[in-house]
Amino acid sequence: MPKEKIHISIVVIGHVDSGKSTTTGHLIYKAGGIDKRTIEKFEKESQESGKGSFKYAWVMDKLKSERERGITIDIALWKFETQNYYVTIIDACKFAEMLEKIDRRSGKILEENPKKIKSGDAAIVQLVPSKPMVVEKFSEFPPLGRFAMRDMRQTVAVGVVKAVTKDETVSKAPKTASKKK
Numbered sequence: 001m002p003k004e005k006i007h008i009s010i011v012v013i014g015h016v017d018s019g020k021s022t023t024t025g026h027l028i029y030k031a032g033g034i035d036k037r038t039i040e041k042f043e044k045e046s047q048e049s050g051k052g053s054f055k056y057a058w059v060m061d062k063l064k065s066e067r068e069r070g071i072t073i074d075i076a077l078w079k080f081e082t083q084n085y086y087v088t089i090i091d092a093c094k095f096a097e098m099l100e101k102i103d104r105r106s107g108k109i110l111e112e113n114p115k116k117i118k119s120g121d122a123a124i125v126q127l128v129p130s131k132p133m134v135v136e137k138f139s140e141f142p143p144l145g146r147f148a149m150r151d152m153r154q155t156v157a158v159g160v161v162k163a164v165t166k167d168e169t170v171s172k173a174p175k176t177a178s179k180k181k
Contacts, residue, residue: 005081010089021076024091025056031087033080034059060091 012020028034043055051070054061060076076091 003084005084005086007086008088010087011092012089013092021057021060021091022054023056024078024089025059028059028078028080028089029056031080031082033078033082033087033089 012024025034029036029039039055039059042058043052046052046054046058049068054070057070060078062076078089078091080087
């Protein structure tokens with residue numbers, strides 16, 4: 001009887017422009033999750049658009065605007081299998097800064113500005129949402145203070161909102177919305 005394949009789930013997170021999509025795409029290619037012909041097609045297209053080094057990033061970045069701007073706008077999921085494994089890779093949301101690595105049990109700070117976190121670690125990060133969000137502080141509205149990020153019905157991260165900072169550069173409501181008041 002053949003041995004059952006093991007499921008591996010990988011979530012890639014990192015600073016803005018740290019090479020998450022490129023690294024993920026390269027890993028998928030090296031593991032046999034995408035064929036050489038497709039990578040060659042991405043290489044040709046990326047060179048034609050003046051972004052020759054983005055061939056692996058384009059494995060994960062599917063939207064035209066992502067490819068034109070050279071940034072990941074939404075999380076991406078890729079599934080493939082090898083001889084021994086079923087692999088699911090998620091190129092997760094970007095964040096601006098890892099602020100603290102914390103102990104999951106006591107909540108004490110283990111490391112300021114950590115360079116990396118691994119599976120099972122807990123950290124405080126400054127998220128930069130790519131779409132407008134409405135979030136209030138946990139202490140003011142307890143039911144709204146927790147969040148879960150999901151993709152394809154799979155939870156990729158969970159957390160608690162500790163603070164909300166309003167970005168003053170965000171545009172105001174459209175004139176039609178303000179007239180209705």
